[in-house]
Amino acid sequence: MEAAPPLLEIDGLSIDAMLADGPVRLVDGVTLGLRAGEVLGLVGESGCGKSLLSYSILRLLAPGLRISGGDIRLEGRSLATLPERKIRAMRGNEISMIFQEPMTALNPVFTIGDQVAEVFRTHQRLSRPQARAKAVEALAAVGVPSPEIRVGQYPADLSGGMRQRVMIAMALACRPKILIADEPTTALDTTIQAQILELMRGLQRNFGTSIVFISHDLGVVAEVADHVAVLYCGRVVEEAPVAELFRNPRHPYTRGLMGAVPQPDAEDMPDVLHEIKGNVPRPGHLPGGCRFHPRCPVARDICRISDPPRVAVGAQHHVACWEAADAS
Amino acid sequence: MSHEQLDAADAGPAYRRRSGPARAWSALHALLLQSPSAFIGALILVLIVFACFIVPALLGQDGEATDLLNTFVPPVWQEGGSWATPLGTDHLGRDTLSRILIGGRISLTVAFCAVAMALSIGLVLGTLSGFYGGWIDSVIMRVGDLFLAYPFMLLTISVIALLGPSLTNLIIILALADWVTYARTVRGSVIAVRGKEYVRAAEAIGTPNRTIIRRHILPNTIAPILVLATVRAANYIIWESGLSFLGMGVPPPTPTWGIMLAEGRNYILNAWWLVTLPGLAIMFTILSVNLLGDGLRDAMDPRLKRVGK
């Protein structure tokens, strides 16, 4: 049922950290696709490589990290081999990004207006006043009240939610094809989070922006995403359209995550939460075989020895688990 | 045994608790890995300390013996040099080598004692200031401002003029002029540590203040202070030489590197070794101390760690 080719393809991407005592693999053979106008949700616990994945798309990996395998393609063009100049022209223009921490992601010593206008000045080569006017428009578009005043303010004068709106305005300034949102609501209050999620949904609806939406909260991802990929220790363990995933989670980890979170609006509360035992292993100290096996309630011998293959278990539903592999 | 405990147990040798010298050695080893330049610095420093503190004792020299019949003997590799005085002699016929070694002992002692003294004052006042805040803090910090604003050179010169030049006075002055730097740093890190959750936790438990300072605050402020101390120690060696230049350092005949430079400067053209050699000694020492300090700083600064933790 694969219709049009995806807008953005991540193909077997691996990322290594170059440590003193050798490279450590942090992201391992991730394959994902983002179709035009779609919201792709990425969930996973802290440290599973979500951010690295998103940075690698824009080639913003920190020094000491490098892409050690695989490819990233935008409309068929490989981004991994693009010269620095070209990729720079693409950043903030065709692909933009929002980060988790609205408090620190804005430069404290420049005004909001300056920082938003910078995007126009860089990519559209507008003059200073033109860029400023556009900045006001962009802020208004994301629901910042009285944007003419805000442009003259510094980030410190704004609340977290407001700053995140500024970040979004900045990211959307050039109407990018793809917006990568790396945990855009994690640092925000629940009521503000709901507002921002609403805004993101509006973007997708109104502009058809394709979004990669990253979160560690399955609930949040489920609210905005069309398609969800679950990451564990640098690997995609399950991937499916959102409804399918919730109806029919196939990976024990996915099932565990769903059961582990008490739902405040659930009809009744269990006495004991379903827990995933053990801890997330540290990169470089991963268990052999299936990475999840030490914590897996249904682990078998093969899980300890051998990596499960990625298998399709339904329309656009893929799982990497021996149980599912055997079943199909 | 549950799996998570297995994890911790398997975490690898680096995590295993060690004791005593093994631990010190592994710290050194870690330093070497973390920052080779710091290691080199430490190595040179150890060599210098050994040379200055052990060697002259072995040779039984004090660097003060004059020999007017053999003045301006060049180093041994130059024409007219002699093995009796491998690095030559000065205008009073004193042996340059033993003077450099003894001088190093004095210079290093001055630096070390001044650091120790300034650090103790700074540690006590900075801790009080940072921990108790309020008027104690205000008083200490205002006094500190005063010391900062009082031109250091003038302070030094006034005190020396007052007390006369001597090794002890020199140390006192350096400490007096510089305690503020330590106090401010200590205060800063005490305030930072004091704001840490684990200090709150100790308070919540009902741990008395004294215990909190001793057990929680001091151990966690000492690291940045040590880094500061290394760098300042290097400065003191330079300052000492500056004071000697103005005739306000350690009184002769005791040699210090500063005095040797100051005395030797008049012979730059006809006896180059008199100023060049102690100059090199200063340079190497300061270089190594700074390398060590920088390395320690980098090694202790989690932000600069190569491994994102």
Added chain:
Amino acid sequence: QEAQLIVAQSAEPVGLDAARNNLQHSLNVAFNIQDRLFDPLEDGGVGPGLAESWEFTSNTTLKVKLREGLKFHNGEDVDAEAVKFSLERLLDPAIASPHAARMQQITGVRIIDPLTVEFTTSEPFAPILHLMSIYLPIVPPKATAGTDPDTFNRHPIGAGPYVFEKWDRGGDIVLKAFDGYWAGKPAYDRLVFRTIPEESARVAALLTGEVGLVEGISRNSQDMIEKSGRGSLTNSMGIMNYIGLNTYEKPFDDQRVRQALNHGINRELINKALFGEKAILTAGPLSPRTFGADLTLQPYAYDMEKAKALLAEAGYPEGFSTTLSYPTDMVQIQEQAQVIAADLAKIGVKVELRPLDRSVMVEQYRARKQDMYVYWWDDNPEPDRYAYTLFHSNSRDYYYKNPETDALLAKGRSALDRAEREKIYQQFDRKLYEEAPWVYLYVIPVAYGVAPDVQYEGRRDGFLFMRFASPKNG
């Protein structure tokens, strides 16, 4: 083309009025602006200055005749009126002249005619000519009286060879030649005094040709200048070093101990090693170049055995411990002190060195807190100038007192006959040679460096009378 001479000194003058300044660096400049009645000569005598001639009309009166037609820089006449004014001003407590004390013996000054004055002294006073040749600058009465003394100190006027032009504090003092000077306009049109405190920098400035004359160069730099071929040395001024002893206290109250110390220092070797044998060893309190020194005296010989024997005789067979203070503002003294301490250690006298800041040194000296101390005096041709000051109990009794010496010094002052006077001082010299209240050291040479294109002979008193300088080869 204007000829300019730049003179580098090691310290900046405090003020430029010779009547109110005492330090050599100040007087060096001031003397070029303000002239005196007489010119001091190298043998302790005086030559004519603003005065053309003079004579003692009695034991206590001196008549002085001025040159005719001389003007001050501001156009006032140099006349008897001016001389009287200048002396009275010097003695006026209001201007607190440091020289006033030295002129106390002058009790009167009388104008005989516009060009003749007569001085009266309270008693016969031999050093009067010499003192006036240095300490009594003649200043224009109207301008001086009409100016605030401090302003005058910064903008002095006189009848000297150079006219004051400007003084940038910390920087240059600029003078220009005075057409109306009695000995004719000096050779250099402009004279600049510059302060360069650091010796190496001073020497460097001479070697690069930036300055024409440098003051204050140590023995080592002297070698360097000579070797470089980019400068030469003037005749030396002398600095007479000595070690004072506190003869009021043990162990220095014993003459044998004092003599032992005199025997215990190897002056020859020090001279050779530190001064290239250019220093003059002294036997007694008077420098061999000073008028009245007994040249037959031989310096105490270096003799460790004798020194030890003398110490044992005095009851110190094992020697003793003591301190040696010295001021830090002269490098050479520091070096000597170290060597001296080493020498004395060999005869069992353990000396702790106490380098003192100049002012502390003075304070402790006055408070009689020193056991042994190194000090110096310049190698002045006139014996009264320092001998009276240092050894007469009227002026000081800090460390030594002896009625016999007092009597000799008083006699030396009032003996107007030169030959008789010489005998008195020789007697004094011998007396103190025996008594040894000091450890006698040497007169060390302090030369000036001169650029190749400058012609200048130095003076023993060290004063820079720059009218004697002239460009070479042109």
Added chain:
Amino acid sequence: MLSYVLKRLSHTLLVIVGISIVSFVFLQLSGDPVGLMLPQDATSQQIEDLRHKLGLDDPVVVQYLRFVGNALRGDLGRSLFSNEPVAALILERLPATVELAFFSMAFALVIALPIGIVSALKRGTLIDTASMVLALFGLSMPHFWLGIMMIMLFSVQLGWLPTSGRGSFAQIIMPAAAMGISMVALFARLTRSTLLEVLGQDYVRTARAKGLPEYIVIGKHALKNAMIPLVTMIGMEFGLLLGGAVIIETVFAWPGVGRLIVQAIMDRDYPVVQGAVMLLSMIFVIVNLLVDLAYGWLDPDVSLRRASK
């Protein structure tokens, strides 16, 4: 902001009062100037008279209050030696001092900033190590020694620059360089470490994600933030330069305040020392006040941050 400024001003005032007391006490302790003012053969009556005339026989408190009262009227007294007004003496030399401080600072920054930036960007490479070691060399050479060496090389040997004095631009090069070189290491290392810290900040990543060219990311976003601690340091060092240039002033015969004061201390010229210390510390405090206000421009968040400190 205003209240912050007022508070800072009141601190400043407090410090200045403190300084006046300290310097007064110091000089009281350090001895009597009268002996030095009179010739060696002065009588004790003369000494007494002079003491009385100068008011030195009044009680200490009276002397202090007299000093403060006069100072408030802009009269810092007169030099005991030259009898000139202290304020004039100092102000006469201040321009030279400020000029030297300014040029050495400029020299240090012109060299240090590029070194710091390059080594931060090339962290851990040979360039980083080499430039830092190079900067350290500057730190390990005593001022006077460096100065003399420069004179020997650039004036005597090469004949490029005049040895000393003030007046032309050529004359300021060597003193400024000799003094600046020791600050190069300080500034370069600070630049490096703050820049490294800033480069790890989220907003730098944001700037890159916006597609800004690297020179804007570093030159605009990173540098402005990195300037903040640098400006503090510059303020402090500038203050030190004003009072601490004695040695350089001595070597290069630079007619600055430092030498004036040292001479005054040696001469026990109370009023000059006191006045100069007051003036210098006032300048120090004011410079630092200005630095703090400069934060307002660099860091819009400053008043907030201070308030929460």
Added chain:
Amino acid sequence: MQAELLRVKNLVRRYELRSGLFSRQQRYIHAVDGVSFSLNRAETLGIVGESGCGKTTLSRAMLRLVEPDEGEIIFRGRDIRSLTKEELRRERRHMQIVFQDPFGSFNPRMTVRELIDEPLSVHSRDSAAARLERVREVMAKVGLDPRLCDRHPHEFSGGQRQRIGIARALVLRPELIIGDEPVSALDVSIRAQILNLMKQLQEESGASFVMVSHDLGAIRFICHRVAVMYLGRVVEEGRTEDVFREPLHPYTRGLIDAVPVPRLRPGKTRQLLTGEIPSPVNPPRGCHFHPRCPLALKQCNSVAPAFNEVGGGRRVACHLFAPTGGIDTPAPVPVEKAGLAGRRPDQH
């Protein structure tokens, strides 16, 4: 043994702000602004609210880790605020706190044993051996291997560290344990472990718990009763089940509605709150919530609503539920009936 362990009455804590540019008067942040509640033995009280509403300040003020400005804290029948420093220090053994940050709340230089032992060494006279025994016992209880007791905290994972924190709180067998967001720094998969552990320990030990969190799910899972805070004040309090099933205060309602809803559960109506949380320095007059309230009445912007009992142990601070209301105060009616649900903000 009386049932009530802790009663907080009208607790106030202000933070002073440096005064502004021209203002002479001192300005304050009213971080906790007149909070009252009580806690029975063996009961768990949840305190929820958004960032900056004063949860942390409240939990610390209860233990006098920050000094309250006003109010009473009756703990075990004594007013904590009247204790001297030394008495308070001794009283601390009965009340313990678990911190949010499992990384920052341990001195990195101490071993796990030293950490857990610290309260014992401060408060008990037991021998070192007896204390060690107790440490091991508690470690085992919270699911840590006692053999790891000589390790340093950085050698443990976040979840394990939070277990250390709990062990440290439990080791003195306190009667009151306060958890300030004890799970919000933990990974989703670990969070469940700790929540289960805390619930189990609370039931076993019979201690009372105060659990502070912004995580509604966690609160609902663990707590018997819950208090909802908004800008320093409690706006609603009641049994957890009641509050979640039928939130009365419009803010509580908005808070619950803000919980993200997976798309597969469509049709559920939600009421998104608009606007930002106002600054606590300058809170709105009257009811703090009124500028964001979809149901605000006339008097809401001038009169602060009283904190009224509305039956069933439930209290609400809202004019909509004032018991004997003024003219336009509706009677306390269930929310659905009031037609609240499904209203859009723009209709208001």
